[in-house]
Amino acid sequence: MxxxxxxxxxxxxxxxxxxxxxxxxxxxxVVLLHELPGMIPQCVDLGRSIARAGFTVFLPLLFGKxxxxxxxxxxxxxxxxxLGFAIRLCISREFYCFAKREASPITEWLRALCWExxxxxxxxxxxxxxxxxxxxFALPLMVDEVIMAPVLSQPSxxxxxxxxxxAALGLSPAALEQAKQRAKEGVSPLGFRFTNDNTxxxxxxxxxxxxxxxxxxxxxxxxxxxNAHHIPENAHSVLTVHFVDQPDHPTRQARxxxxxxxxxxxx
Numbered sequence: 001m002x003x004x005x006x007x008x009x010x011x012x013x014x015x016x017x018x019x020x021x022x023x024x025x026x027x028x029x030v031v032l033l034h035e036l037p038g039m040i041p042q043c044v045d046l047g048r049s050i051a052r053a054g055f056t057v058f059l060p061l062l063f064g065k066x067x068x069x070x071x072x073x074x075x076x077x078x079x080x081x082x083l084g085f086a087i088r089l090c091i092s093r094e095f096y097c098f099a100k101r102e103a104s105p106i107t108e109w110l111r112a113l114c115w116e117x118x119x120x121x122x123x124x125x126x127x128x129x130x131x132x133x134x135x136x137f138a139l140p141l142m143v144d145e146v147i148m149a150p151v152l153s154q155p156s157x158x159x160x161x162x163x164x165x166x167a168a169l170g171l172s173p174a175a176l177e178q179a180k181q182r183a184k185e186g187v188s189p190l191g192f193r194f195t196n197d198n199t200x201x202x203x204x205x206x207x208x209x210x211x212x213x214x215x216x217x218x219x220x221x222x223x224x225x226x227n228a229h230h231i232p233e234n235a236h237s238v239l240t241v242h243f244v245d246q247p248d249h250p251t252r253q254a255r256x257x258x259x260x261x262x263x264x265x266x267x
Contacts, residue, residue, distance in 0.1 A: 004044070004066050012060070014055075014112035021113065022059040022066060025051025028266035029117035030126045030149070031058045031110070035132030035237060038064025042240035043131070053259045054267065055127070058117045062106065062134070090117060104157070104170070109141045118146040121248075125149065127262050132156045133201065134163035140171045143178040143185060151258060152191040153238050154200040166203040169211075176211065183215035190261050191216065192238040192254050194223035199236055219257065221250040 007022040022044075030050050034043045039059060044067050049056045059066075114126050125148030130137040135155030142150040159167040169176065185188065191208060195201045205218055221238060223231040229249055235242040239258065243251045 001049065002034070006048070007059070011100050012113055012116060014109045017046065017109050019109075020061045020066075022047075022061070023056065024048065025054075027054045027056055027121070028127070028262075029058060029114075029121040030055045030127040030129065030262060030266070031060070031114055033110070033118055033128070033130045033134035033137060034062060034239070035134060035154075038068055039066045040240065041067050041069055042237070042243065046239055046243075047123045048257070049255070050262070054141075055262060056117070056121050058113065060110070060113055104137070107137050110137060111141055111144060114141060114146055116145065127151065127266055129153065129156065129239075129258070132199070132237065137168045138189060139169060139179050140175050142182055142189065143175055148187055149262050150187065150189040151261070152189055154193045154197060154236055155191070155204060156199045157243065160198065160201045160204075163203070166201040167207045169207055180212060180215070182211050187265075188212070188215045190258070191218045192221070192258075193218075194221050194231065194235045194238065194242070196223040196225075196233045197236050219254055221254065 004022055007024045009020055009022050011018050012021050030049050030094060032043070032050065034040070039061055044059070047059050050057045061260070110128075116129060118124070118126050126146045126174070127149030128138050128141050128147055129151040131153040133156055135152050136157050138147075138150035138152050141147050155170075157170045158165045158168050169181070189212070191205065195202070205220065206236060208216055208218060221231065223233055223235045225233055231242065237243070238251055238254050243255065246252055
């Protein structure tokens with residue numbers, strides 16, 4: 001296992017499913033969900049930055065190994081590994097990678113973890129950050145009263161194989177209505193994507209704007225050809241792989257907005 005020595009670890013079980021959860025920091029709880037290809041070092045570093053900002057960050061290991069490097073651009077082996085993960089997830093019973101109007105079953109396990117984090121952190125509100133494969137999970141999770149800061153970073157499910165899939169949000173109509181009601185009550189979501197990202201297509205953010213209106217904050221970072229910050233056209237991971245830690249860079253500004261959002265909602 002890659003070095004996670006600065007995190008504590010516990011095993012969390014719900015309905016027979018057990019996964020390790022890595023924890024660091026103190027203060028209100030933030031559940032950080034990793035993306036494909038796994039809990040890469042950039043994700044772990046994001047967790048550390050959240051902890052330094054005054055929160056208790058919980059990183060559940062959903063698949064793969066913790067703190068396992070992934071090069072950019074990836075090696076052929078890393079591409080093969082990611083494709084292997086994707087294939088296994090597509091046929092798994094926990095991830096509904098193509099369901100347009102149904103949440104992945106793993107969100108039930110994550111919901112239970114959010115309640116556990118809530119209890120461990122003096123029953124203060126919980127933030128949840130999804131990215132890529134897990135990017136849209138904040139929507140079905142935010143129907144729970146403990147979730148006060150839902151974040152969707154480049155939500156990529158359902159996989160955009162058709163025009164309907166591109167616009168879909170991956171949760172049931174009933175859950176969508178509950179999420180919209182919570183947003184109207186002040187628990188409005190925050191979202192990020194790169195403008196040229198086909199994995200998290202523009203149609204999905206159009207749907208979010210249509211459904212949530214002014215009760216959602218969506219930040220789209222220019223990744224078009226020739227953009228001012230030389231962001232690659234294939235940029236996808238706003239807060240991790242394609243994050244640039246320079247004060248005037250849009251991804252740094254996105255992370256700063258994320259931390260401010262957590263402070264506003266949880267502190």
